[in-house]
Amino acid sequence: MIHVGDNTWNLRVYITDLQVEKTLRVKGDMHIGGVMLKLVDPENPKDWSDHALWWPAKNIWLTRTRSTLDQVGVHADCLLHFTPMHKVLRVQLPDLRYLDCRVDFSIKTFGAVVNLCKDLGIRHPEELSLCKPLESEHLKKNYSEFPKRAIPIAEQNGHSYLEPAPDTNSFIPINSFNGSCGSLDKPQNGTFSCAPVHTPRKPAQQSTPISSPTGTWKHSSNGYATFNDSSSSLGDFTENLATSPHPSPDVRARLVRPKSLLERARMNIGWLDSSLSIMEQGIRDFDTLCLRFKYYTFFDLNPKYDQVRINQLYEQAKWALLNEEIDCTEEEALMFAALQFQINRQSEVQQPDSGIDASRTENGTDDDIDAALSELQITLEGPNAQSQAHDITKIPELTDYMYFLKPKRFTLKGYKRYFFTYRDLHLYLFKTHDDVRRPPAIAINLRGCEVTPEVNIASGKFSIKLEVPPETDSNEPYNEMWIKCDDENQYAKWIAACRLASKGRSLADSSYDVEVSNVKQLLNMQKPAQEPAVRINPGSIEPADYLSSRHFKKLRSKGAQRMLEAHANVQNLTLMEAKMKYIQAWQSLPDFGVTLFVIKFDGHKKEELLGVAHNRIMRMELSSGDHLKTWRYNTMKAWNVNWGIKCMMIQFQDGNIMFSCLSADCKVVHEFIGGYIFMSMRSKETNQTLNEELFHKLTGGWV
The missing domain is CATH 2.30.29.30 (Pleckstrin-homology domain (PH domain)/Phosphotyrosine-binding domain (PTB))
Structure with a gap:
């Protein structure tokens, strides 16, 4: 039937759930909501409330139901998809386990992550984001060198193949796969193509979405979470995420291990755009994304409320160290291995009550109020407010004899002994203590400097590397300087002062004593014991599970014995204490958070x-x-x-x-x-x- 003069035209809409394409007679002033009502069969009892229109050619959702077809630019040659907004996404958590999650593909990725973290029981979801999984070949060249060949649009049986819009995160869109563990599929021609808009396929092992849990999660040996709908609730599920199973060998084998700073930089190619929806970035049903902590500033990390968050953070730190995504010394590596060994041992025993439910009692509520008031007082006054009250008019100062070196080309001069004085973010060096009233031999402004520790406890080396900005020409490179301390106590005081000075904080800052204490605790954990505290046969431990390949090759057969010796320093820590110490030690590494x-x-x-x-x-x-x-x-x-x-x-x-x-x-x-x-x-x-x-x-x- 031909319509003449009524300003109507045919609009093709593919209904993905029914695998049916419908042709509607519409006008340009028809609202998006009116088009959706025409698609719904009143006699069909199916719930269509979660469905929306997706425009493959423009790579956008048409979610504003009050907008007209003319306003959004839909014309007679367009093909739209009527598809669910919530789709199943396979998510790899920081502990490398996989969960099939029901995620909203139509909202901004930031909002999807917030909702996902709420279901998982992770506070402060703004610290996390989703990223596309990588393979080692993606570290071999820069993003700018990937082929940018335009992929033509093709339609066949309701499928539309196309590249995402130019303003999306168009890095290697993932091809859909059935039950894959998340590696990227590479076409035969060597160029990366986008996932097709397709009819959803059910995975081989269907699981219930986490947004509507009605049962308990069980973990198989391959690292996937399957769902048992016969019992329990979300409470059991979130508690399960506070401990992590060992990943399978095939999951570990897929981990990307950068071999240089250049490859580490290329690892940040896969982050999704937080301002775009997941669908707009080439992700389709049953594709895999990785949930990771993206911003390395962890607000209000509280063992009382953050058991899941702390565990997942520990797991991300652990795999970053084992995969050499961040450098550490041999002594630090053994300390991390000892903490990991203690965490594994404590995971097998009953832990003391963490007091999470104490706040529900009357006494618990009072205790929480008192604790909050005490914490506020410390925050406002500083941890040592009483002891510092009488020194409020005095400018804090740090003095001592140490050794100084400023490397220069074509010179063999070594460290030279000076009398150091530090105050008001400045370091002054004098030849002797008697020269402090004279002009200093060397004056250094520490504001904005970079501070790098160089410590080897076994050889008694406690050095601090300073990279100081030039005083005059801002385009000049930083000046490298070295300070060598006599012992660990002296080192702890001075590196804490240098770190605060680099941030523009003086010795009067309330965090100085805390920083000194943290440095000393970190050094104490790296001191090896004379003999292991736990009587375990070193032959029963696989050092490769606790050490990165670089340190494992260096230590060889001594790795397990050295690790057990380091374990003597942390053998009394509870599970949560060990995880917190691991995270704190990770945060103390020079390259952390960069x-x-x-x-x-x-x-x-x-x-x-x-x-x-x-x-x-x-x-x-x-x-x-x-x-x-x-x-x-x-x-x-x-x-x-x-x-x-x-x-x-x-x-x-x-x-x-x-x-x-x-x-x-x-x-x-x-x-x-x-x-x-x-x-x-x-x-x-x-x-x-x-x-x-x-x-x-x-x-x-x-x-």
Whole structure:
């Protein structure tokens, strides 16, 4: 039948659940909601409330039901899909286990992560995000070198194959697979293609979505979670995530192990765009994504409420160390191995009551109030407020004899002994104590410097590497300097002072004594015992499960014995204490929390590294990682992206920088910087309702 003069036209809509394509007669002023009502059969009892229209050619959801077809640009040559917004996504947690989760593919990824973490019992979901799984071949070249061949749109039996829109995270969209463990499928022609919009397939082993748990989770030997709908509730499920099963060998074999700083930088290619939906980024039903802690600033980490969060954080730290994503010394590696061994032993025994339910009793409520008041008092006054009250008018100062070295080319001069004085973020060196009233031989401004520990307890080496910004020309590289301490007590005081000074904090800061104490505790855990405290045959332990391949090859047969000796320092820790010590030691490593990207500065041909941390960004040398320049966020005035040429510009108080990112889309760098600024605005004194609008304003890049 031909309609003439009524301004109607045919619209093709593919209903994915029924695998049926319908042709509707519509007008341009018809609302999206009206189109959806035409698709629903009143006699069919199926619940269509979770369905929405997806436009494959534009790679967008048509979720604004009041908008008309003309307003959104839908015309007669369009094919739409009527498909569920919630789809099954296979999620790999930080402990490497897989869960089949029912996730909303139509909302922004940030919102999907928030909902997912709520179901998993993980507080502060803003610290996590989803990323696409990698293979080792993805570390061999930069993102900018991947083929950018346009893939033509093809339609067949309701399938539409196309590339995501240009403004999405278009890194290697994942092909759909049936029950795969999450590796990326690579086409035969060597170019990466996008997942097809297809009819959902049920996996070989169907599991109940976690958003509506009605049973308990059971873990098979292959690392997947299957669901038993006969008993229990979400409480049992979240408690299960507080302990982790051992991953299967095939899951471990798929882990990516970077071999250089360059490859570590290329690992950050897979982060999803938090401002776009999962569907817009090439992900389809039953595809695999990895849930990971993205921002390395962990707010209010409380063992009382964060058992799941702490366990998953520990697991991410553990695998980062075992896969050599972050460097550590041999003594530190043995300390981490000892803590991991203690955690494994404590996981097999009954743990003391953590007191989580104590707040539900009358006495527990009073205790919580008292504890909160005490914590607030410490926060406001500092941990040593009473002892420091009488020194409020005195400028704190640190003095001692130590050794100093400023490396220079073509010289064999070694360390020289000076009398050091530190006050007001400045380090003054005198030849002797008697010269303190004279001008110093060397004066160093520590504000904004980079501090790197160099410690070897066995040989009595306690050194501090300082990379100090130049006083005059800001374009000059940082000046490298070394301080050698006599013992660990002296070292703990001075490295704590240097770390605070790099952040612009003096010795009067209340966190100084805490920092000194943390350094001493970390050193004590690295001291080997004369003999193992636990009588276990070293031959029954597989050192490769506790040490990275580099340290395992170096220690060889002595690895298990050395690990058991280090275990004597942590043998009395409970399960939660050991996990917290592991996380704290991880946070103390020099490279902790620095996310790397390969970049080129405007006007330069040389590739360099950009390190993004919670309070600063760093320009670094590509091969060695040496710091060339550091910019603190508190000196940042604005940052934006030229999306046309994929170039990022950041304005600082002392000038502007402009660079292009080679190892990932520039949106990833933009989101890291904005995300860390968002994290720094969190405070216990403010309402802790998550401000998603502010997060997207800082990270979206389109404001």
